Amino acid sequence: MTTEETALFACAGETLVGILARSAVPAGTGVVVIVGGPQYRVGSHRQFVLLSRALADAGYAVLRFDYRGMGDSSGAQRSFESVSADIAAAIDHLQQRVPSVKQVALWGLCDGASAALLYCHETHDPRVSGLCLLNPWVRSEASLAKIQVKHYYTQRLRQKEFWLKLLSGKVAGKALSGLLQNIRLVFKGGGGSATSQKPFQQRMAAAWHQFQGQILLILSGDDYTAKEFLEYASTDPAWKHYQKHAKLNRLDMAGVDHTFSSAASRKLAEEATLAWMTDQVQGEGHGLPRPAASQ
Numbered sequence: 001m002t003t004e005e006t007a008l009f010a011c012a013g014e015t016l017v018g019i020l021a022r023s024a025v026p027a028g029t030g031v032v033v034i035v036g037g038p039q040y041r042v043g044s045h046r047q048f049v050l051l052s053r054a055l056a057d058a059g060y061a062v063l064r065f066d067y068r069g070m071g072d073s074s075g076a077q078r079s080f081e082s083v084s085a086d087i088a089a090a091i092d093h094l095q096q097r098v099p100s101v102k103q104v105a106l107w108g109l110c111d112g113a114s115a116a117l118l119y120c121h122e123t124h125d126p127r128v129s130g131l132c133l134l135n136p137w138v139r140s141e142a143s144l145a146k147i148q149v150k151h152y153y154t155q156r157l158r159q160k161e162f163w164l165k166l167l168s169g170k171v172a173g174k175a176l177s178g179l180l181q182n183i184r185l186v187f188k189g190g191g192g193s194a195t196s197q198k199p200f201q202q203r204m205a206a207a208w209h210q211f212q213g214q215i216l217l218i219l220s221g222d223d224y225t226a227k228e229f230l231e232y233a234s235t236d237p238a239w240k241h242y243q244k245h246a247k248l249n250r251l252d253m254a255g256v257d258h259t260f261s262s263a264a265s266r267k268l269a270e271e272a273t274l275a276w277m278t279d280q281v282q283g284e285g286h287g288l289p290r291p292a293a294s295q
Contacts (some may be wrong), residue, residue, distance in 0.1 A: 001024055002023050002053060004056075005020045005022075005097075006020075007019060007063060007093060011075075014074045015074050016067065016074075016090070017065065019052070019065075020062070021061070021064075022062070022098055023057065023061075025100075026059060026061040027059045027060050027061075028100060028103065029102075029103050029104065029277065030063070030098060031055055031104065032104050033108070034112040034113075034116050035064070036108065036109045036110035036113070036115075036137070037070060037079070037080060037112075039071075040066045040070055040071025041071055045261050047260060051107070051266075054274065061101055063093065063094045065086075065090050067083045067087075068083070080112065080115040080137070081115075084115075087106070087116070091125070091127055095127075103128070104128055104129065104130075105128075105131065106120075106130070107132040107273065109134040110137045110225060113131075113134055113137065114137045114138070114200065117136070117207040118207065120207040121207035121210075129213045130215070130216070130277075131213065131214070132215075133215065135220055135229065136225075138233070202236075208239070214276070215247060215248045216272070217248060217249070217250045218251045219251070219252050221252060222256060223256070226258070
């Protein structure tokens, strides 16, 4: 029988609020759901609620929580680059509440996935045995411009009606200047960070390559964030050979949007996560299913 309980725990003098879902006899691996921002522990379309219940029904203890400054948690609002202490506190609390949990999988969507990698980069926490990363966020001005030129403007330039509007003067000068600006950004590159710290995308890459556990990468087919990740990871030197990680499983879900907004796509993400938890983290199965998602 699955139960849900309120979770209140401390982080750097603030109080974090979460919901713990668990079965009567939880497995030795638990799950911490890292929220992408700006949103709170429920998730878009109640995705995190439904995911947590599905995992708990399968025997996994799951903690979804608001980090400092978000949702019901106290403190100043912060970005995904500054939540490693919150993630550590959540893992501590999960293990305190469910002592049978010896290791955890971090599950994150968008910049929640990025935060999971940054946490591993900063802490090398041995308790983290798996990373489930959905549409990781790697955006910079240059990466967004590249995606827009490749996937939007290229498509528009192939359309007859675009040229008819251009010749008739119906295409605004602002649209053309936007295209030219994006092209300049593509050739200029990302620009890097003004500080001595490496850009977050490079720190994510370092964590990816160094991580010894299992990685499940889920990419939505109808999502610019996923397209940006693929473009960035295939061209940036820090991400070289990322797809050759020894313990990587990748699922591409055709026709699915960024937040898995339909019931069918949400179910696919849940089933993929459950299969990975059982097969890869617990070592009980023999390969992930390959869902052919279409919405």
